[in-house]
Amino acid sequence: GENVEQHPSTLSVQEGDSAVIKCTYSDSASNYFPWYKQELGKGPQLIIDIRSNVGEKKDQRIAVTLNKTAKHFSLHITETQPEDSAVYFCAASKGSNYQLIWGAGTKLIIKP
Amino acid sequence: DTEVTQTPKHLVMGMTNKKSLKCEQHMGHRAMYWYKQKAKKPPELMFVYSYEKLSINESVPSRFSPECPNSSLLNLHLHALQPEDSALYLCASSQDLPGNTEAFFGQGTRLTVV
Numbered sequence: 001g002e003n004v005e006q007h008p009s010t011l012s013v014q015e016g017d018s019a020v021i022k023c024t025y026s027d028s029a030s031n032y033f034p035w036y037k038q039e040l041g042k043g044p045q046l047i048i049d050i051r052s053n054v055g056e057k058k059d060q061r062i063a064v065t066l067n068k069t070a071k072h073f074s075l076h077i078t079e080t081q082p083e084d085s086a087v088y089f090c091a092a093s094k095g096s097n098y099q100l101i102w103g104a105g106t107k108l109i110i111k112p
Numbered sequence: 113d114t115e116v117t118q119t120p121k122h123l124v125m126g127m128t129n130k131k132s133l134k135c136e137q138h139m140g141h142r143a144m145y146w147y148k149q150k151a152k153k154p155p156e157l158m159f160v161y162s163y164e165k166l167s168i169n170e171s172v173p174s175r176f177s178p179e180c181p182n183s184s185l186l187n188l189h190l191h192a193l194q195p196e197d198s199a200l201y202l203c204a205s206s207q208d209l210p211g212n213t214e215a216f217f218g219q220g221t222r223l224t225v226v
Contacts, residue, residue, distance in 0.1 A: 032212055043116075043202050043217030044155065089154050093211035099168070100211060102154035 002027040004092050006103030014111050019080055021106045023090035024072040030092040033066060033073045034100070038087045047088075048075070077108075085110045114139060118203050118218035126226055127193060133221045135186040135203030141216070143209050144186045146178060147202040149220070155202055161186060162209060193225045 003026040013019045025033075031052035036044035050057045050064045050073065057064050063076040077084055090103040116137045125131050135144065143162050147155035159178045160168035166178065175197075177189040186203055200222055204215040 034214070041219070043204070043220050044215075045217065046214045049214065091154075096209040096212035098209075098211040099157055100215075105152070105154055 002030060002092060002094070002101040004090060004101050004103045006090050006106055008106060009104065010107045010109070012109040012111060013080055015080055015082060017080055019075075019077045019084070019108055021075045021088055021090070021108070022072060023074070023092075023103050024070075025092040025101075026071070027092070027094065028068075028071060029094045030071075030101075031095060032093045033064070034091050035064060035075050036089045036091065038089065038105075040086075044089060080108075080110050082110050082112065084108060114216060116203055116205055116216050116218035118201075118221055120221060121219065122222045122224075124224045124226060125190065125193065127195075129193075130189070130191045132190065133188040133201055133203075133223075135188075135218060136184055137205040137216070138184055139205060139207075139216065140183075141205035141207050142183070143206045144180065145204045145206075145215070146176075146186070146188050147204060147217075149200040149202055155217075159188075160209070167209075190223075193223075195225050198223055198225045 006023045034049035037047045038044040048064050061078045066073040088106045091100040093100045119134045146158040149155045158172045161180045164180045175192045179187040200220040202220045203218045206215040
């Protein structure tokens, strides 16, 4: 079955610097790749997603890139701020009749 | 209103108790879910309801019993739980099934089984 690997498990960056989190997936039929942010004491919240017909998507300081050949996708956060501190999960799916397969999560720490 | 509301926020129950978790959404979403999340782990899917019918049961033990009274409400009935069932229980909803669209999560119920 589908497997999603996520790295690193913990990432510590200086405020204002960029952060990159990487995920790889195993099933080439996967076509939907969301990223969720989970703050302490809250449920996950979608921050950005990308579909397989697009190579890159941007939303202000957040961007996601997808390399279908290599089967990996990455989350890029620029100009990091203290409120970016959270756990970030990537996920992959083959479509609406399939479940999301989640990565293990990355704890992002923004140092002041 | 893009909220999924879960009650209670915290619950402590004994192994012989019966309790229920409740979830409500008013976004007109067709799919609703229960997830279980252990510390430092991703959410783990338990049940999916689509159009008020149970469409996915991820081999969850029968001590967990879901119920969807109407399109806005989702319950999870708990009975004879074990200490290892202690976790954060998350409810979510989405317009379409989750493999294709954003899922909106509630804040969760922190369950402790003693």
